[in-house]
Amino acid sequence: MTAAPDMTVISTRALTKRYHDVLAVDGLALDVRRGEIYGFLGRNGAGKTTTIRMLLGLIRPTGGEVSVLGRRIVPGETGVFGRIGFLVESAAAYPNLTVRENLEIQRRLTGAPGAAVAQAIGTLRLDEYADRLAGKLSLGNKQRLSLARAILHKPDVLMLDEPANALDPAGIVEIRDLLRTLADEQGVTVFMSSHILGEVAHLADRIGIINDGRLLEELDREELQAKARAYVEVRVSGDPARAESLLRDAGFAHIERDPDDPAALRVPESADRAAEIARVLVGAGLELTGLTPTHEDLETYFLRLTGGVG
Amino acid sequence: MTFASVLSTEFLKLRRSKVTWGSLAGISLGPLAMALFMWIVREPGRAAQLGLLGTKADLSGLSATWPSFLSVMTMLVGVGGLLLLAFIVAYVFGREYAEGTAKNMLALPVGREWFVVAKLVVVAAWWLVLVVAVLVEALVIGMALGLPGFSVGLVASAVGNALLAAGIAYLLAPVVAWITILGRGYLPPLAFALASLALGDVFTHTGWARWFPYSIVPLLIGMVGKPVTVLPPGSLMVLALTFAAGVTAAILQVRHADNTQ
Known part of the structure; x- marks a missing residue:
């Protein structure tokens, strides 16, 4: 049948x-x-x-x-x-x-x-x-x-x-x-x-x-x-809170802090805007020590969704 | 699917199993042991010289005669058989859990109850083969030993009694099947069979023997007192109820219990 x-x-x-x-x-x-x-x-x-x-x-x-x-x-x-x-x-x-x-x-x-x-x-x-x-x-x-x-x-x-x-x-x-x-x-x-x-x-x-x-x-x-999302990982020497504030003011609404790494910020859905991020931070006098566009793989997404590491 | 299909698969599983042939080899050692006992009793001097079981044989009250030989044969089939049959039932049902195949069996277009029934039929067939084989072997050995006191009537009566004991042992098998399905493995049914036999032995020494299923075989073959030639109706009813309860419980367990194996 x-x-x-x-x-x-x-x-x-x-x-x-x-x-x-x-x-x-x-x-x-x-x-x-x-x-x-x-x-x-x-x-x-x-x-x-x-x-x-x-x-x-x-x-x-x-x-x-x-x-x-x-x-x-x-x-x-x-x-x-x-x-x-x-x-x-x-x-x-x-x-x-x-x-x-x-x-x-x-x-x-x-x-x-x-x-x-x-x-x-x-x-x-x-x-x-x-x-x-x-x-x-x-x-x-x-x-x-x-x-x-x-x-x-x-x-x-x-x-x-x-x-x-x-x-x-x-x-x-x-x-x-x-x-x-x-x-x-x-x-x-x-x-x-x-x-x-x-x-x-x-x-x-x-x-x-x-x-x-x-x-x-x-x-x-x-x-x-x-769902495999793209983001830019930003590292600054000095005050990451100020960097976060500057990026928010520049229109990057969602910024994540890494609890295990206080010097790092993640700016989701912005892999193609790395240059803009750099301009905002350097233009405000912050010392940029890292700027890495990253594509999260599916496994990281899966782990994040199910509460694992990632 | 027809019941015949299920039955044919169960026979295939049994035929290709080493345990099946091992059980035949195991039970066939019984009559050989009986022959050794008869020889020890008949020639105690030589047996003592060889350091064999002279004292134990004397204590057993055996004599090297056909009546004594047949009595041991009935005991072998009756009581030894209860344990062997429990082992066979535990294997036939328990292997599905031990080998992880139960789950394959329970989601098929076949009523789960047919597996229980087919397995019980296979056990019955195999049990009959074992009992007939051991009786034939014992009679051939008895003849070869040239024991005194042979009569056709005596042998026929002993064989009849042994077959009856084997039949009663089979009536107790479904309970063992249920315990196997419940416990999903070999150990629970074997522990149950040993405990039941021990309890049966205790009951045999009381006035309740005829009401306790596992005392009825010892009662029948005269392990305590004289053999009972005709079982009381109460005992027959207990056996029938035990069989019916065992089959029902096994079917209900396999139909409704969660299979997480």
């Missing part, structure tokens, strides 16, 4: 999970559209895996609700799971079964056709390891096996928790291409979590940033790139 092109495939409303005193997910509201790659970005322990587990009905929300493909997800019910492929947290497989046998189990349990196992092995480039015991695979190949298991039955929705874990750089690119192809050519909706901003920034159409269980921001790839 194919959903309408503009259909919301994954939806959560006020989704909350509390473990005793710990609020793991706090009132999460998400909408993921069909054929979209949604990157769910957060630091370790931000609530990404708990959210994915609730999306899959593996844990029961304390409050709110989840629906996938228009069906409410209730733990213990089979619902739409034939149309969902997933990888939760760590790659897991039966160690005393071969790659092929592990996938055969998935095939039988999802009702996929007989050829699906060989196709999944081919897609994830596991041919060489097809008859090797899963317990003897490298971590990267275990991850490939888990991804093969997730796509084997040609699901409409993929929920992937840290899909690039343990993959080498070539493997990451390969998986990125695979997910892009699935989304663009087959309309597969991909919900992927990651704590690696670069991975999400490269692949996701839309990005949700979660921290301490709360969705801090939701933006598309272009918006995320634009």
Whole structure:
């Protein structure tokens, strides 16, 4: 069954999970559209895996609700799971079964056709390891096996928790291409979590940033790139307060002081006005010891947003 | 998906498991140990010279006869089997948590209850194979030893009793399955099985043995007093209730509990 092109495939409303005193997910509201790659970005322990587990009905929300493909997800019910492929947290497989046998189990349990196992092995480039015991695979190949298991039955929705874990750089690119192809050519909706901003920034159409269980921001790839702000770092000998006052008078409204470095000022959104800043300060007789136009990278932005260093 | 699909995957997992064949190898040591006991009892002088278990065998009140041999065989299947079966159940259910595959199993277009039922069917099949194998092995060894006192009726009765004890042990298995799912690993069910056996032994020495599930096998095979030939209806009811409660609890646990593994 194919959903309408503009259909919301994954939806959560006020989704909350509390473990005793710990609020793991706090009132999460998400909408993921069909054929979209949604990157769910957060630091370790931000609530990404708990959210994915609730999306899959593996844990029961304390409050709110989840629906996938228009069906409410209730733990213990089979619902739409034939149309969902997933990888939760760590790659897991039966160690005393071969790659092929592990996938055969998935095939039988999802009702996929007989050829699906060989196709999944081919897609994830596991041919060489097809008859090797899963317990003897490298971590990267275990991850490939888990991804093969997730796509084997040609699901409409993929929920992937840290899909690039343990993959080498070539493997990451390969998986990125695979997910892009699935989304663009087959309309597969991909919900992927990651704590690696670069991975999400490269692949996701839309990005949700979660921290301490709360969705801090939701933006598309272009918006995320634009968030990487530019500023000029100014250093003066003598009185930085006077420098700040002079710059404000000259029309630089937002000036930040660095608490760890009293001699430094930051003038945001002004990387192309460094010369003007220099003129104002030198013209007022201050000794300028540093003037550095800086472009903050995405990781710094992410860390700043989630309360880390940056 | 059909139940047959689920069952076939469970049999595949069992067939390729080293633990499965290890359990067969383990239980097959039982009749060999029985043969050693019989030899010690029959030839105590030589056994003492070799420093073997003469004193222990004497204390056990064994004699080198078919009735004595069959009594030990029933005990092996009944009490040893309770522990081995708990081990098998703990493995079949617990491996999904130990190997991290439970989460893969619980978000599929298959009712979670079918996994519980399929695993219990697989355990039953494997348990039957083990019990039949150990009985055949024991009878062949008994024949080879040339023990006195053989009669077809005696052997048939002992085999029947052993099969009944094995069946009762199986009725207690779903509770172990529930403890395994609840504890998400191997240790809780094994601790539970050991504690239950110890408690069962205590109850066997009281008038409550017929009401306590883990005392009923010892009662049946005559670990204390004479073997009970016909189980009282109360005991049968306790066993049926224990089985039903275990299956229900295991299904409810797997359907509704959070899976954070």
